[in-house]
Amino acid sequence: MRFSRSDAATDAELVRAAQAGDVSALGSLLGRHRTALLAVAISLVGYGPDAEDAVQEASMTALRRIGDVRDPGAVGAWLRAVVRNACRMQYRAPARVPLDAGVTEVLRSAEPDPVEVLGQHATRDWIWQALEELSPPLRLVLMLRYFSGVTAYQDIADACGVPVGTVRSRLSEARGKLTRALLATADTTHGDIRAVTAERRSQAEELLSAARRGAPVPALATSWLPTVAVSGPGGMRAEGYDLLAHGFRQDLTAGVGYRLANVVASSDLAIWEVALQSPPEDPFHCPPSAVWVLHLRADWVERARLFHTRREPPAHTHTA
Structure with missing residues (x-):
């Protein structure tokens, strides 16, 4: 099912369509909730780049884990939980940060491998099409952070041969550009990665x-x-x-x-x-x-x- 007028669809309908592989529905869902998610982030970390980073992190989680949402009608609450978790992680800064840490209460018990998740949904090719819009340095930090076992900032820095501060700034810039690229390419044809x-x-x-x-x-x-x-x-x-x-x-x-x-x-x-x-x-x-x-x-x-x-x-x- 593809929605020609996604603004008229309910959250539950968009989630079910996204879980069935309709990337335009997922793009519409992220765009619909962006303002509310930013408000949650600002209430926790204040106005500025940290709030934007948290919303972008939530968008990445949604791309990876939309298939695991148990109650499609409550996807707004799920997304807000992801944002709150992202804000907490900014201060906690653990060595390895899974994208969905802290929100398992709204996910299925099974924990599929990220590559399997991407292989099962049309979002895989959509994500990679949007990734190709980024410069290689920005694309590399996202590939390491979200699709490999090299997730800690220091490890990413070592793998790229750059300082940790550069990794942080590149990740922030890359997440923002990727989110915009995803929304812009939801209805385009995507190659096969x-x-x-x-x-x-x-x-x-x-x-x-x-x-x-x-x-x-x-x-x-x-x-x-x-x-x-x-x-x-x-x-x-x-x-x-x-x-x-x-x-x-x-x-x-x-x-x-x-x-x-x-x-x-x-x-x-x-x-x-x-x-x-x-x-x-x-x-x-x-x-x-x-x-x-x-x-x-x-x-x-x-x-x-x-x-x-x-x-x-x-x-x-x-x-x-």
Whole structure:
């Protein structure tokens, strides 16, 4: 069902249509409640950018979780709860912030994976169409924050190679621009992000498979420019395949295992999340996972940044 006159539809009708994949209904719903949500945010954090950020965060949550609204007629209360939670999170600033934290009382008990949610609804292609309207730096922080496991501001900063303050300002600007782009593109034709993601996933799998065989260079040569600029932990900087190939061979010799955990992609950006397995005889040889942030030009990787997730410190045991 698509609403030609969404202003005449009830909230419940818009929610049900949005849950059925009608992105124009979801866009109308967000536009209808924006003023009320901003009023809630202002009452909690005051007038200014913090209130706007909270409303934008609520819009992102709605995009991701509209399928989980249990009572379509009470979607206004659900959205206000999301805004209140976003305002609280601004002061709490936890290391990892799920988009729907604090509003589980109005969600189903099941907690679907974000990628599964996007795969089940037409909102996936709508979101990515709007994301493509943003500049790569703004798009990257949103992709990391909302569609990968790199959600903490410090981790995003490390993955992007920028200060935390820059991450905060980019996220604020990106959320605002994305919200406006979403509302502007609700009735347009949206491309299929699955094909792009599938291609980037295939490239990642091919490279990891080649690394396991000890021959990463031929796989790199199929999708990475020979002049690729590589950066990473400890100020690592290099150009070309040599350092990458050396690192893969070192891992192979040490017995490190790889498993591709997640791929997030857009036209000129890709994020590879790779689970790492240390050799049995050296369980702390490597961090639990690595994240590659790839910048592409005409489908070729021209810049790559490696980020390692931090391992939780082991619990200390005391003996008498």
